[in-house]
Amino acid sequence: MTCGSDITTKGCCTPASERDVPVAQADSGVHSASEVSSATLEGMIALPGGSFLMGTDYAEAFPADGEGPVREVTVDAFRIDRYPVTNKRFAEFVAATGYKTEAEQYGWSFVFWSHVPKDRFYEMVEDTVAAAPWWCKVRGAYWNAPEGPGSNVLKRGDHPVVHVSWNDAVAFCQWSGQRLLTEAEWEYAARGGLEQKLYPWGDKLRPNGEHRCNIWQGEFPKVDTADDGYAGTCPVEAFPANEYGLFSITGNAWEWCADWFDTAFHRAATAATRINPKGPPTGTGRVVKGGSFLCHKSYCNRYRVAARSSNTPDSSTSNMGFRCAL
Template sequence: MDPNQQACPCCASPRNPRPPENGMEAAASEGPYAATPARRPRQELQHNMIFVPGGEFWMGTDTNEGFPADGEGPSRRVRIDSFSISAHAVTNAQFRAFVEETGYVTEAERFGWSFVFHLFVSDAVREQVNLVPTGAPWWYAVNGACWAKPEGPDSSIEERMEHPVVHVSWNDAEAYCRWSGQRLPTEAEWEYAARGGLERKTYPWGDLLKPDGRHRCNIWQGKFPDKNNESDGYAGTAPVDAYEPNGYGLYNMSGNVWEWCADWFIPAYHSVTPALNPRFDKPTGNRSMRGGSYLCHRSYCNRYRLAARSKNTPDSSTGNLGFRVAQSSYPGK
């Protein structure tokens, strides 16, 4: 939970247990979100779930692009049972329906702040910032930043209802899953689905980042962290169904927002988990994240590759961290 200890410079920064001086410190075990009941979402907001047939695949990577410290390898043959996963990340509209029905209060709201990328805050908000992680000055701890006000109290999601919800902690994502009757995907399920049937490829569509010169994901374009030329069309989040889907019909498995997974994070993941439905369940202090985000850049955080992994504490929230849902069965399958 120390903001000075990051997995990589542009990944989601971990929460500091001492929030900015706003008198809103909260314990993660308190508040209305601790007892969110399991409910089903309104029919019109049911997720577009994609059935993924079980099978074997090469998980991880042994290439020089990988980060050994993250435990991206050694690559190995893994078998996954059939499951289903949402075609895209949970949207602001879907998360708002959850909040309206349950009264859920996210951890960012309880703590009173969340991390926002420095280029997105207004001058008025910037003047109030009093916590910046050492080694990652592009992250500002902004009072009032949360899923509904992603850049601080003077921002809104009203024009971004089909963008992925952000500023959600792993605990928040779990609460949403309890309500929707679903769950978070395991790392193995996530990577298997993200590959879309392709074997040993770098991205969901192949090995070239921009086939035929076309952008296929939302990542940083320019000189990080001060100049983003937005040549892929977006500075921050993109709509959840932006760009072309992969072979299974899944959107934005690379870039846009990091996505929480069910596993606890451990660098030795590929050595200590089984080859059949691998999952690491022993608490380590950090949960796994996959997919990279709009802040990823080859020079700083080449983690929008399929085998890339990262981590964060389960109470952490940032403006580039969201999730998608999964389930172990699918009607009619």
């Protein structure tokens, strides 16, 4: 199969869905604690904010992504979801509102090739991405049918919801009374109080030989040995939380942030604009952070805390989700 005109690559691990018919983009919104249910607040952690060193000058980083230079950034106190939004929580939103995700509106989403049933592959896959043929355009794939028709999330209620676009994530936030994190808030939270470490727990990917996140093991994209116990998404509590008590902050599923993506905007920042930075005023892609179960050092070493990527706001894949802030 060859790449269709509406399929491109954007960033490293997530293909962009350049749809033929645009859907109006939502406003990221700001809410106060008084507008949020007690159940939602109970699932959040209050962080004090403060100054930290954002970015990295790590030798194996991706300078073209705008990971560096290291700079001091300050964020105000905020609340953050302990977990990424799960299938169970997203189902509550859908049940309450009747919301249809963009994948449902357009009728398709991107699924990783080995997750499509082998006996139905040529029936289900309409197209693949030329530059990344492991990404398949699957008609009928969406959050509640993540591998396409015939699949479901009945036993994955505690997995991060995927196949949600940035616009879908913002719509959820408008319902829940929350908002998406800025990239600076996300990185501050993910670091868990540690300074300039590669991962939320330190500099070793597997301290004492233990897996700390859900990423790819084996030969990408052909063989996933699933040595960490998972060959796709996993429960959000499958691995230990960071020092701030946040689970699944790296690996598992990419997390949408509020900011437009730019590789150089922060280089021109002043001391004043490094206080609660929100990224550039416009752009074509939104920031995603944290990596996913498909990240592997040989191809996409972006499960590091400072790593970053992007995708268009209407794109959806089987490895992109989100968490909320307040």
